[in-house]
Amino acid sequence: MSDVPRRVLRETLSDQLASPSTSECLDVATLAAWFDDSLSRPQRAIAESHASTCAHCQAMLAAMAKTAPPTPARVRWQAQAVRWLLPLAATLAIAVVVWRNIPRDVQSPAPPSVAQPALVAAAPASTAERAGSPNPQFLSRGGVGGGGVRDSKPAKQSPARTKERPVAAAPEEARDVAVSAPAPPSLEAPSAPLQQRLQAPPASVRTLAEAAPSVTLEKTASAQLDIVSPVRDARWRLRAGGIVERSSDGGATWVAQATGVSVTLTAGAAPSPTICWLVGPAGVVLLSTDGRTWQRVSVPEPVNLVSVRASDAANATVAAADGRTFTTADGGKTWR
Amino acid sequence: MIKDDLELARLCADGDERAWERFVREYRPLLYRAADALDRTQGAREIADSLYAELYGIRTTSGERQSLFRYYEGRSSLATWLRAVLVQRYVDRVRVERRTTSLPEAEAPAPAEEPDPHRSRYVVLVRQALGRAVAALAARDRLRLGCYYVQELTLAETSRVLNESEATSSRRLARTRATLRHDVEQQLRDEARMSDGEIAECLASVADDPGPLDLKQVIYE
Numbered sequence: 001m002s003d004v005p006r007r008v009l010r011e012t013l014s015d016q017l018a019s020p021s022t023s024e025c026l027d028v029a030t031l032a033a034w035f036d037d038s039l040s041r042p043q044r045a046i047a048e049s050h051a052s053t054c055a056h057c058q059a060m061l062a063a064m065a066k067t068a069p070p071t072p073a074r075v076r077w078q079a080q081a082v083r084w085l086l087p088l089a090a091t092l093a094i095a096v097v098v099w100r101n102i103p104r105d106v107q108s109p110a111p112p113s114v115a116q117p118a119l120v121a122a123a124p125a126s127t128a129e130r131a132g133s134p135n136p137q138f139l140s141r142g143g144v145g146g147g148g149v150r151d152s153k154p155a156k157q158s159p160a161r162t163k164e165r166p167v168a169a170a171p172e173e174a175r176d177v178a179v180s181a182p183a184p185p186s187l188e189a190p191s192a193p194l195q196q197r198l199q200a201p202p203a204s205v206r207t208l209a210e211a212a213p214s215v216t217l218e219k220t221a222s223a224q225l226d227i228v229s230p231v232r233d234a235r236w237r238l239r240a241g242g243i244v245e246r247s248s249d250g251g252a253t254w255v256a257q258a259t260g261v262s263v264t265l266t267a268g269a270a271p272s273p274t275i276c277w278l279v280g281p282a283g284v285v286l287l288s289t290d291g292r293t294w295q296r297v298s299v300p301e302p303v304n305l306v307s308v309r310a311s312d313a314a315n316a317t318v319a320a321a322d323g324r325t326f327t328t329a330d331g332g333k334t335w336r
Numbered sequence: 337m338i339k340d341d342l343e344l345a346r347l348c349a350d351g352d353e354r355a356w357e358r359f360v361r362e363y364r365p366l367l368y369r370a371a372d373a374l375d376r377t378q379g380a381r382e383i384a385d386s387l388y389a390e391l392y393g394i395r396t397t398s399g400e401r402q403s404l405f406r407y408y409e410g411r412s413s414l415a416t417w418l419r420a421v422l423v424q425r426y427v428d429r430v431r432v433e434r435r436t437t438s439l440p441e442a443e444a445p446a447p448a449e450e451p452d453p454h455r456s457r458y459v460v461l462v463r464q465a466l467g468r469a470v471a472a473l474a475a476r477d478r479l480r481l482g483c484y485y486v487q488e489l490t491l492a493e494t495s496r497v498l499n500e501s502e503a504t505s506s507r508r509l510a511r512t513r514a515t516l517r518h519d520v521e522q523q524l525r526d527e528a529r530m531s532d533g534e535i536a537e538c539l540a541s542v543a544d545d546p547g548p549l550d551l552k553q554v555i556y557e
Contacts, residue, residue, distance in 0.1 A: 003513050003514070003517055004466065004513055004516045004517045004520065005462070005539065005542050005543035006485070007543075008459075008462060008463060008466060008542055008543075009466065009470075009481070009485060009513075009516070010485045010486060011463075012463060012466045012467050012470055013470060013478075013481055013482055013485055013486050014486050015467070016467065016470060016471065016478075017482065017486065028407070028417065028420045028421050028424050029407070029408075029409055029411045029412070029417065029420075030411075031420040031423070031424070032411065032412035032413075032416040032417040032419070032420035033411040033412045035412070035416050035419075035420070035496075036411075036412035036413055036416045037499055038411055038412055045475075048475050048476050048479055049475040051479055052475040052476070052478040052479040052482060053475075053478070055486075056427065056431070058479070058482050058483065058486065058487055059427045059430075059431075059487065060420075060423055060424060060427050061483065061487075061497050062483060062487035062489055062493070062497070063374060063423040063426060063427055064419065064420065064423050064497075065483075065489055065493040065494070065496045065497045066373050066374065066489070066493060067369075067370035067373040067374060067419055067422075067423060068419075068493075068496055069366075069369075266360065306360060306364075306388060307385055307388075319385055319388070321356070321360075321388065321389075321392050322389060322392055322394075323386070323388065323389020323390070323392065323394070324389075
């Protein structure tokens with residue numbers, strides 16, 4: 001054995017973490033600045049020093065790392081190429097600028113053959129270096145510095161790997177070797193009853209873009225608000241101006257449906273392939289129970305609705321932008 | 337970009353409906369993605385939804401609008417700030433739930449089947465030595481170890497926290513473990529007066545749980 005016993009190490013590290021929050025704990029702004037790399041060096045050092053001994057802050061940092069959008073990994077040759085190309089490109093750019101700014105009396109009447117090389121050569125080397133020298137911080141973060149053979153291998157193997165866990169007794173090193181689906185992992189020990197809260201079937205919801213009517217569907221497809229039923233082939237999507245489209249082949253083809261409203265709908269939930277609830281501004285709630293036609297459901301107040309959860313055609317909860325929620329158990333006849 | 341974010345936050349805090357619509361349209365998917373990453377059963381989405389009310393602004397008794405946007409200072413992008421708010425709420429909630437949920441009865445330690453009569457002494461010695469060695473580490477090294485071994489982040493996630501490349505995280509983790517090992521051995525030698533043979537025996541005895549299989553070593557070395 002040439003290493004410290006892992007279990008004892010983990011227990012020792014846990015023992016040394018203070019759990020109660022203190023005034024030194026990272027606040028939201030600092031936490032966000034940490035991940036946007038906008039903390040100054042002293043601020044960062046202070047934050048790291050505290051986080052190294054604080055369970056609460058480490059848990060927040062871990063959660064931030066898990067929820068970070070995936071960054072495209074840069075291949076090593078790209079990083080090295082950037083290292084050389086940046087100064088080169090900057091030098092060329094300066095040379096072009098200098099060339100274009102040559103006084104006319106030098107260039108136009110009878111271009112002396114010495115003018116061009118002299119001017120290019122006159123491009124100040126120091127300026128070129130200043131403009132072109134890559135940011136050392138950027139380079140260090142770009143992973144240019146290789147490691148030893150053992151160290152560089154894991155990074156090469158899967159730059160954007162994530163893991164699914166916790167897996168009981170899963171090899172801890174396996175989390176870095178096994179490549180899993182890009183689905184985001186759950187937070188450390190998410191075993192709390194929190195997991196059982198929502199009974200509604202998952203409905204994938206994405207953003208609604210204000211798509212110009214003239215833009216083709218293919219071009220705007222990624223910006224639609226999609227409502228996917230538990231049978232993934234059946235789905236709806238919302239477009240600007242109250243337009244609703246339905247697909248029964250997983251999004252390959254779409255059929256427009258009349259809703260009777262002209263406001264841009266904001267959210268939806270489809271608990272089955274034929275049942276779908278939609279909400280929008282000014283208290284607009286629509287319900288389809290056959291997957292084709294829509295009926296307007298009235299809510300107690302004309303509030304702007306921003307989300308909806310539904311378990312069937314009778315039970316749904318809509319949330320307003322002001323935070324209030326309204327629940328029905330009879331298909332929208334009554335609300336509480 | 338931060339300037340745009342600040343402007344959007346200011347308009348939303350002031351109750352500008354168009355700005356609010358733009359915010360909901362552009363940032364809701366981001367918040368939901370982050371919530372799903374925290375808790376795939378959509379438990380964190382409840383927190384994300386409840387955030388909207390606070391962001392939209394709650395009217396106080398004086399009728400003044402109090403929006404969470406007021407706390408956005410532009411030290412980061414609005415997207416990262418929102419993610420941080422969500423993460424803080426989620427971690428706080430998990431902590432509260434853990435505190436209020438009765439812990440399962442502690443498992444009684446298995447009847448000691450001590451083939452090694454010195455084992456309990458070895459465990460105490462190694463724990464003490466390791467504790468001192470960890471405490472002596474630089475904060476950044478300790479944080480890296482904590483992210484990887486306690487928070488159980490992947491190397492990629494650990495490197496994201498430390499703002500370094502994955503290869504650097506891997507290399508420094510290995511180096512820190514080697515430092516710890518050396519430090520522990522030194523302490524056992526100096527303070528417990530152990531010979532090299534006893535140290536090897538001591539560490540082997542403590543490592544009764546051989547730990548997970550080091551696949552990287554199996555594959556690469």
